[in-house]
Amino acid sequence: MADPDEHPTDLPECPSVQGEGLLPAELRAWMVMLAATGAVERRLHAVVKERLDVSHDEFLVLCLLAEQPGGVRMTRIAELLSRPKTRLTYQIACLQHAGLVTRRSVCGDKRGVEVDLTDKARRLLEEASGQLAETVARELTRFMGPAQCEAMRALMPDVAEEQPAE
Template sequence: MADLPECPSSSGTRLLPDELRAWMLVLASTGAVEQRLRSVVKERLDVSHDEFLVLCLLAEQPAGLRMTQIAELLGRPKTRLTYQIACLQHAGLVTRKSVCGDKRGVEVALTDKARALLKESSGLLAETVIQALEEFIGPAQCEAMRALLPGLAKETAAE
C-alpha cells in the first residue's frame, strides 16, 4: 500500500462532525478509484466513465430502465444523459424505445454487443478496482467506513 498522507483533520480540533469527515474520506478514496478506472474503461470499452456507469446500471436491469430512472440513480441532468445515451446507441451498445402508454417515456436497454463486451472486460475492470482500493484505502478510510457503518465495526470485531 502506498504511503497515504495524514488526514488534515486528524490533528488538533475537528471542525467537521465524524460522519461528514468520514464521508469526505470515502469520497476521496472513490474518486481515486474512478481516476484509475477511467483509463481502463476508455481503453477496453471505448466509452467515457459516465457512459460506463450507465452500462453498469443497465447490466443489472435485463428489461432496461427509463431515462428518468437512470438520471435519478446517477444524479445526472437529463440533458447530459440524453447525449450519453445517444453516444452509446451510436456505438451499438444500447437500444432506446418508447414506453408503451407514455409518449414521453423512453426506455434504454443493453444490446447483446454491450453484454458481451462487459462480460469480456469485467475481470480486468474488477481487478482495477481492487488494486486501486488496496492502494488508496488506508487506516483513515477504514475508520471512516466504520464510523459511517457502525454494524461494520461490530462484524470486524467478531471475526
C-alpha cells in the same frame, strides 16, 4: 496535482483520517470515501476507455443498465446518475451509435423512453469486468487505511487484506 502513481504511504496522512479535527466520525468517513472513490474514478477512466471504448459517464450508464434487466426509463437513469436529461440523451445516442444500447417507447406513455443493453454491451462488460473490479480493489487499498479497508471488505470481499507494496 498529486502524482497518481505515488503510494499513499509516501504522502502525509489525510487529516480527516486522523480524527483529531472538528468533524464528527460520519463526516470524516464521508471525506475518506469521497477521496477514495475519486482515486478509483481517475484510474477507471483509462481502463474503461481502453477496454470498452466509451467515456466514464457512458460507462456509468452501462453499469446501471447491467444491474436492471429489462431496461430503465431515461428519466430514472438521469435521476440515479444525477445527470441533466439533455446530457443523458446525448450519451445514450453515443451508446446507441456504438451498438451498446437500444431505445424503445414505453407502452402507454408517449413521452417515455426505455433504454436497455444490447448483447454486444453485455459481452463487453462481462469480458472487462474482471480487470475493472481489480482496478477498483487495487485503488481502494492504495488509498484507504487498514480500518477503512476492513470496513470496505464487508461490501467487497476482494479488497486486499494488506496494503500493496510498491
